[in-house]
Amino acid sequence: MxxxxxxxxxxxxxxxxxxxxxxxxxxxxxxxxxxxxxxxxxxxxxxxxxxxxxxxxxxxxxxxxxxxxxxxxxxxxxxxxxxxxxxxxxxxxxxxxxxxxxxxxxxxxxxxxxxxxxxxxxxxxxxxxxxxxxxxxxxxxxxxxxxxxxxxxxxxxxxxxxxxxxxxLDLAGAEALVAGEAGAVEHMNADHLDALALYAAGTGAEPGPWRLTGLDPEGMDLLAADRTARVLYPEPVREMGALRKVLVAMAARARAGEGSDPA
Structure with missing residues (x-):
């Protein structure tokens, strides 16, 4: 030594x-x-x-x-x-x-x-x-x-x-993602509760109903009553366009894994 x-x-x-x-x-x-x-x-x-x-x-x-x-x-x-x-x-x-x-x-x-x-x-x-x-x-x-x-x-x-x-997390380069978080959270909770349920299930969480409370470059935070789930993206994202693509791909993979039509 x-x-x-x-x-x-x-x-x-x-x-x-x-x-x-x-x-x-x-x-x-x-x-x-x-x-x-x-x-x-x-x-x-x-x-x-x-x-x-x-x-x-x-x-x-x-x-x-x-x-x-x-x-x-x-x-x-x-x-x-x-x-x-x-x-x-x-x-x-x-x-x-x-x-x-x-x-x-x-x-x-x-x-x-x-x-x-x-x-x-x-x-x-x-x-x-x-x-x-x-x-x-x-x-x-x-x-x-x-x-x-x-x-x-x-x-x-x-x-x-x-x-x-x-x-x-280092948020350098993710300013647009931070600024757009509130809108993205509102949109997901209004129109994509089915996808949120799939993301939560992918972490091993029990059925919800799950809602999105926040997102960041690494993942999403979900809440169902007093239960929480953390969903990580396959890779970090730093802008809204990349986030949308990642979320669509994650939902498609989850549906395919359930034997459903990924479209």
């Missing part, structure tokens, strides 16, 4: 998680899947009086690039903490049957900043429609957790740390 490797090993320690690129499994893909599919998480903030960690349950959505979004009330302790010190962490846990520690979870650390970006509001309410009942109350506001790092535990013997650029 060379000197650099010895130094790196000593710094990490014997049980430290590897960088995502060295983890031996698709750590980036799993982390992004957790970000996109989990609708609530444990938010840890710092009490401004004495620095005591304070953990609470919050509902979560994501921006187009994967940045976590929250709708918080200033009457809540966690919001008061964030307004005094924006440092925070947010735990996304898949949960499931059996040992809770056998299921994947992701902790994102960073700074939670209040946001007036209309897209943040739209994407959050698409993910949590009932929140529209109180989103405009004067004490509520949207916050974006600007990620500094991700800490992933994918289950037994699967751990990795992720950089900001591994958690979030």
């Amino acid at each position: 060379d000197a650099e490797a010895e130094t790196t090993g000593a710094r990490r320690g014997p049980a430290a998680p590897l960088p995502a690129a060295e983890a031996g499994f698709d750590a980036i893909g799993l982390a992004r899947h957790l970000l996109r599919t989990i609708r609530s998480g444990a938010l840890a903030t710092l009490d401004p009086q004495d620095g005591t960690p304070f953990v609470s349950l919050v509902t979560v959505a994501t921006d187009t690039d994967g940045t976590p979004l929250m709708l918080l009330s200033r009457l809540s302790a966690h919001t008061r903490n964030l307004l005094a010190d924006p440092r925070a962490s947010l735990l996304f846990s898949a949960g499931g049957k059996g040992d809770p520690l056998a299921h994947p979870r992701l902790t994102v650390t960073g700074r939670a900043i209040q946001s007036a970006e209309p897209r943040h509001r739209a994407r959050f309410l698409a993910r949590h429609p009932k929140a529209a009942l109180y989103a405009d109350f004067p004490d509520f506001g949207f916050f974006a957790l600007e990620p500094g790092a991700g800490h992933l535990n994918g289950g037994f013997a699967k751990a990795a740390v992720l950089r900001t650029d591994e958690l979030r």
